[in-house]
């Protein structure tokens with residue numbers, strides 16, 4: 001399976017992370033996204049007229065949406081990650097997959113604005129990102145009340161992988177995660193999964209293992 005990939009792209013990282021968690025080896029084809037804009041050149045535009053990465057090729061199959069790639073990888077190799085064990089859970093996974101694109105459009109665009117000076121109204125993008133984070137926080141609090149650590153289950157599903165990267169990188173776009181304790185707890189849970197891999201800006205949990213203990217009189 002070949003992944004057209006850019007190391008700093010959270011959307012590409014979703015696919016790399018999913019593959020690593022389920023033990024699939026990808027053939028990585030690096031794309032010169034910046035400064036070369038290779039994703040807008042003739043070779044990649046022929047594969048994906050939308051002009052975005054990631055692109056995943058498996059034989060004749062070409063996928064150009066990261067959510068579809070997560071579904072494909074899980075369905076092929078580790079169906080438990082689809083969260084298909086109940087109809088309600090399967091629907092909740094779909095709900096979060098759709099939601100994840102709002103994170104890309106808000107937090108992702110704010111990050112591109114800050115990192116690559118992309119045009120855009122940064123105040124609006126941040127406001128949309130904060131609104132999306134509030135929804136995510138509320139969803140995770142509900143899950144916590146149900147006794148479940150992840151978005152659709154007590155086990156991770158593709159919904160968590162779809163939402164995690166843009167959330168973890170929100171501070172790159174100037175959006176803080178400080179007001180979102182449930183999100184920070186969930187981020188820890190994702191980062192401590194067996195097989196977790198890093199990308200620049202998203203690290204493992206090593207520095208927090210064992211979990212920090214608040215000493216009496218310290219606060």
Ligand SMILES: N[C@@H](CCC(=O)N[C@@H](CS)C(=O)NCC(=O)O)C(=O)O
Nearest residue numbers: 009010011051052053054064065066
């Ligand atoms: N719907 C796509 C969006 C992916 C996306 O936004 N990719 C960014 C890189 S992180 C991109 O290629 N943007 C094109 C550009 O900014 O020129 C997916 O989730 O796969």
